[in-house]
Amino acid sequence: LAKTTQPISMDSYEGQEVNITCSHNNIATNDYITWYQQFPSQGPRFIIQGYKTKVTNEVASLFIPADRKSSTLSLPRVSLSDTAVYYCLVGATSGGGADGLTFGKGTHLIIQP
Amino acid sequence: NAGVTQTPKFQVLKTGQSMTLQCAQDMNHNSMYWYRQDPGMGLRLIYYSASEGTTDKGEVPNGYNVSRLNKREFSLRLESAAPSQTSVYFCASSVAGTTDTQYFGPGTRLTVL
Numbered sequence: 001l002a003k004t005t006q007p008i009s010m011d012s013y014e015g016q017e018v019n020i021t022c023s024h025n026n027i028a029t030n031d032y033i034t035w036y037q038q039f040p041s042q043g044p045r046f047i048i049q050g051y052k053t054k055v056t057n058e059v060a061s062l063f064i065p066a067d068r069k070s071s072t073l074s075l076p077r078v079s080l081s082d083t084a085v086y087y088c089l090v091g092a093t094s095g096g097g098a099d100g101l102t103f104g105k106g107t108h109l110i111i112q113p
Numbered sequence: 114n115a116g117v118t119q120t121p122k123f124q125v126l127k128t129g130q131s132m133t134l135q136c137a138q139d140m141n142h143n144s145m146y147w148y149r150q151d152p153g154m155g156l157r158l159i160y161y162s163a164s165e166g167t168t169d170k171g172e173v174p175n176g177y178n179v180s181r182l183n184k185r186e187f188s189l190r191l192e193s194a195a196p197s198q199t200s201v202y203f204c205a206s207s208v209a210g211t212t213d214t215q216y217f218g219p220g221t222r223l224t225v226l
Contacts, residue, residue, distance in 0.1 A: 032212040034212075034214075036215075041219075041220070042219065042220070043117075043203050043205070043217025043218055043219055043220055044156070044203075044215075044217050045217070046214040046215065046216075049212075049214070087155065087156065091212075103148075103155045103156040103157070103158075104155055105153065105154065105155035106155050
């Protein structure tokens, strides 16, 4: 299983860039890396997904080194509303099953004024 | 589109009682998932259904059964509830597989006394 490790919590300030790193040493060839955001009392929401190198969308960037054993979610110019838990998900179906689908424990990001 | 809906939102059971958590999606997705979320544990996959008529065990399937009733609906059943099953349960769906974006429902908060 591709287990993931993330920092439990992080603090930052409004307007700063925040980088959250996820470690996934046992990532398999077919695995993708996906990040989700979760607010209290809500289900997680997709942020970004990548396989290798760099991916950017309107809310975040995802950096994946060549060995793919880690990934970094980058949130530019955060605001108070970015306070949430961020999950790194690594996995892919294998033979029709989902035994490789593993969420990390999440990083609680707190943004201060 | 309602997206992914779950019923009920809250439920209190006594040890040994049974119940079924309902999940439905209106996005014509093939894959559906059941997760549980406990404090400090992140999201853990209980069961996964790649398509109508198929189900696979996830990381924590013991004590649960599932039914993929049709393409839209995926139910989770607790035959004999235990206090260890106190948790928040999330249902999710994706277009075709676990590498696709998962869309989550609002969750069911279950307490087993």
